[in-house]
Amino acid sequence: MNRIDALFGRLRAEGRHALMPFLTAGDPDLATTGLLIREMVRKGADMIELGIPYSDPIADGPVIAESYHRALQRGIKVSHIFQTVRTLRAEGAPELDGTPIVSMVSYAIIHRVGVERYLNEAATAGFDGLIVPDLPLEESAALMDRATARGLKLIQLITPATPRDRAEGIARLTTGFIYYVSVAGITGERRELPPDLVENVAWLRTRTELPICIGFGIGAPDQVRRLAPVADGLIVGSALVRRLADAINRPRAEVVKEVGEFIGELAGAMKIQAGEPG
Numbered sequence: 001m002n003r004i005d006a007l008f009g010r011l012r013a014e015g016r017h018a019l020m021p022f023l024t025a026g027d028p029d030l031a032t033t034g035l036l037i038r039e040m041v042r043k044g045a046d047m048i049e050l051g052i053p054y055s056d057p058i059a060d061g062p063v064i065a066e067s068y069h070r071a072l073q074r075g076i077k078v079s080h081i082f083q084t085v086r087t088l089r090a091e092g093a094p095e096l097d098g099t100p101i102v103s104m105v106s107y108a109i110i111h112r113v114g115v116e117r118y119l120n121e122a123a124t125a126g127f128d129g130l131i132v133p134d135l136p137l138e139e140s141a142a143l144m145d146r147a148t149a150r151g152l153k154l155i156q157l158i159t160p161a162t163p164r165d166r167a168e169g170i171a172r173l174t175t176g177f178i179y180y181v182s183v184a185g186i187t188g189e190r191r192e193l194p195p196d197l198v199e200n201v202a203w204l205r206t207r208t209e210l211p212i213c214i215g216f217g218i219g220a221p222d223q224v225r226r227l228a229p230v231a232d233g234l235i236v237g238s239a240l241v242r243r244l245a246d247a248i249n250r251p252r253a254e255v256v257k258e259v260g261e262f263i264g265e266l267a268g269a270m271k272i273q274a275g276e277p278g
Helices: 003-014 030-042 062-073 078-091 107-113 115-125 137-149 164-172 197-205 221-227 238-244 252-273
Strands: 018-024 048-051 101-104 129-131 153-155 178-181 212-215 233-236
Touching: 003 018, 018 030, 018 062, 018 212, 018 238, 018 252, 030 048, 030 078, 030 252, 048 062, 062 238, 078 101, 078 115, 107 115, 115 137, 137 153, 137 164, 164 197, 178 197, 197 212, 221 233, 221 252, 233 252, 238 252
Parallel strands: 018 048, 018 233, 048 101, 101 129, 129 153, 178 212, 212 233
Antiparallel strands: none
16 A cells, blocks of 8 residues: 555544655755654654755745755755665665655656656655646646556645636546645745635535645644644645755754754644644
8 A cells, every 4th residue: 555545544543634844855965854854754744745856946935946956056866866765765764664755846857857767766766656736737647647557646736726626627636635735826934824724625625535735834833733623734844944944054963853853843733733642
């Protein structure tokens, strides 16, 4: 069974929700990315989203866009990221056994690498799915079928601006979980989230049996406590990536510890919401 399906099946049985941090692969370097993944899982992360650096990100705000730029300046390539994940899986760390890893990747990168090659290498490296923010809906079915044949999930985005008939079409061509974008616009931390967010997610639940995970704008424990009952998972990106902006100039152990503590705070907020000891 794909690790994503296994994770959500387990969490539903336990009455819990997934905490899903986002990292830009290779920021500040790939060795640190590997250490951060292991530390975040130890501190309560349930799934890891790895951003594949791209020179022209579609929906990313300045924090993540700058992290992509830093990684590209250091020569990070897709093949290097695959090897990092392959090594993590091969190391056999117990905390990573059931932890899904998904890539956030531009379709332009997949096309450049080659669809068959990208999917083959992602699957053999140990990825469990891919999020493709610029994938045209009209090309989704073909990519979904090819990904499914390799045991990979194709996770697609639905936004508040997505017309409802189109949202239903996207849901039908999605596997693993739906990534619901909480706000219109680009990634980045927000003090307030839209008042109609709960209503939109509730409507979407009437149209799909897939888990629904909320991303964009989530970056504080109080937001986690408010949104955890609404979604099957919460994705935290910019608030985490921001903490790595100056990591290249700091001791690696210090950076890993700081990020781990932040993830621990968010995981604790989710436990409190679920009625578990904080």
